[in-house]
Amino acid sequence: MDIKAYIASGILELYVYGSLTEKENLEVYEILQKHPEALEEVKRIEHALDQLSAAVAPNTLSSSYKKIEQNLDASTGGIIAIDRKKTNWPAYIGWAAAVALLIGVFFQSNKNRALRQQVVQQEIEKQVLESKIIIAEEEASKTKSLLDVLRNKTLIRVPLKAQNIDPTAYASVYWDKEQQNTYIDVAGLPDPPPGKVYQVWSLKLNPLTPTSIGILDKFSKNDQKIFLLANPNDSEAFGITLEPEGGSKSPTLEQLYVLGAIAS
Template sequence: MNISAYIDSGILEEYALGIVSPQEKQEVECLTQVYPELKAELELIEKALEQYALQHGVPVPSRVKDTIFAQMKFGPVAMATEDDGGTTETSPDVAADDEVRSVEPQTATVHPLWGRLAVAASVLLAIFGAWAAYQYGAARDENEQLASQVENLNEQTNTLQQRAEYNEALAANYRNPDVKIVQMPGLEKAPNSEVVALWNQKTNEVLLDVRNLPAPPTGKQYQLWTIVDGKPVDMGMLDDDFQGKLLRMKNSSPNAVAFAITLEDDGGKPSPTMEEMVVMGQV
């Protein structure tokens, strides 16, 4: 069940206001017992409606009571008289004559002011409750939108920060006289590729700046090599996420004469697959 979609449908607000059908009422009560998220959301809505009613309720003036009772009107009171062993309802206003007149029973429907006020108050409460539920839903949507915008902003900030750190580190290496810059252009298998090896000949640390390299297929990974005394030496595997960052590889031998990258199976191989070589550069 999509909990978020059910909450956004507004059924919980309608349930809290008591304007759902019996079937919908049973459905909400069942689902809130099964899903704690729905129960918690319903409790929040009910609390919000209760707080709104408490904050916006208008106290009834004390003089209203006197006004209500003053306006309450009742019809004639029915009285029973015996007639041939039976009873007849008569009005108390009937005069005692020699001949007892037959009087139709009178009834009066009383609609006191307090009853009308109660109905009006219920209607107003329902209206205010619906408005509060709408405001609550709108505020929740706005908060979710703001949270999404903040998240996107944080991602953009992190990207800019990483980019700044990358540029700063790259510039520091290019300015360092101990760092040998080894350009590795693309070979026939990947002619548009370009990778730069930053080799600190004092510490033998090697950093890779991947400027252009195709994303490896599934199950494949790039591997760096150096050529030392005519033999390839493993320099480690490139991270799959190699764009826009300097990759720290294994330290190189002082006798390295070239750098190359091949496309190998995940985890690499002890010796390079020569036909899968994508870039290479002489020291």
Template sequence: MKVEDIKAYLESGILELYVLGDVSAEEKLQVETLAAQYPVVRQELDEIERSLEQYANQHAITPSENLQNKILNSTLVNLGDDRSFTKPRKHSDEEIYEDDNIVNMPQRQNAFFKYAFAACLALLLVSVYAIYNLYSKLQDTNTQLTAMQLDRQRIANQVNLRDQELEMYQDTAFKVLRLQGTAKTPQSAMIVAWNPSSQKVMVDMRSMKLPTHDKEHQYQLWALVDGKPVDIGVFDLPANDSAAVVKEMKPIAAAQAFAVTLEPRGGSINPTLDQMVVLGKF
């Protein structure tokens, strides 16, 4: 694996999800294999585990003394105390001798186990409370990590779209054509960039000025090749909150003009000429 691939893997967030136990069996095996092969992966994994452990310790909540007393009292309320038991009475026919050196040892063994059990149970309850509190914090951390991953993916997509836009306008291999409105829609306009070498066709979605349409229709881009229209793909108007900057259409090797018509959703085999909204020629 290349250094760039390892760096991208470390920044992907999969190690954080592994520590939180939120990965599939295949992903778990992959993380453990890479950690065994690459010390930098093992080091990053250890650092994440230490960070989560420090986070849990810093945010641990110790139960109040009042809560501990309530737990102990609720546990001991029915256990009883040996001191409340009455001594067994002797039968009337038993003979007692003054010289007998008989020592009756107090029966405290049962009481010891009762209090030990109560203490263990109280400790268990406090531990369960602490574990639940830690689990809640880990769940919050997992949610935050997921949100961060989604934000990072969204930003990466926006950067990719920006790069495509810069490529369209800065690469001299692209021919930029401004399509003007027809008599049907004189206010319409849009920009198409075409690279004859790579055959790429890009549409500038931000500068697009086309009439709105219903859900049953789409706009379709056509290239005029030797006097014949060739389908280059369909597109919708971008939403107001859309992050779309450019849209790549079907490639075309040669074109003398480009036009856009309004067609039924999914596109048509041949253009509907009376529904042409923009046209541009080289």
């Protein structure tokens, strides 16, 4: 091979430029291994191009190496995030969806909790109303049975009139002689003071013989103020006295509130 002609062809300049194909590069490389003068030529071309390309750098680089070095540290192991500026839309969308879902779940669970509380509240109110209805029904049925009693034509009504101790007091006794029951209506009596109870007496008049038929010990708890007491006596009159708690064996006449005789 005529190495001088080869050098003169200008292929070595293009070799150093990098404008040859891979195959041509390998051919030149093999010739350079065999012909030191060709290699020497390459070195001189390279020197000239080194001068030319470095000369066109517009200014002296000052801080570039530091920036590169920082990225070297970050990429030890040879991985460099060259596309680091690329926006990762799927990830952003994913996170946004997750956040939106969390907000939605939180909102729904809050709403759910509020609704559940409301249901509990409604349930309580419903039970209160139901018990009120039961109470009202009980009272209505009591009143109804009372009415039935009062309409019973065999019933004897005995009005009891006020005595000296309280001129405004009054009461009534409804006596079912056959059933031996008395209904004592004491709506016209004042509430008894603490420690005292009203006691109801059946009286025989000649001679005057009082027999206790019971005490009204749940006076303030009985809204209708009508008490049912058994009365097996052959009564001629009824009286109500105020007695110490538990009642007395014989009436305290000073505390006689109402008294009435059966019309014969």
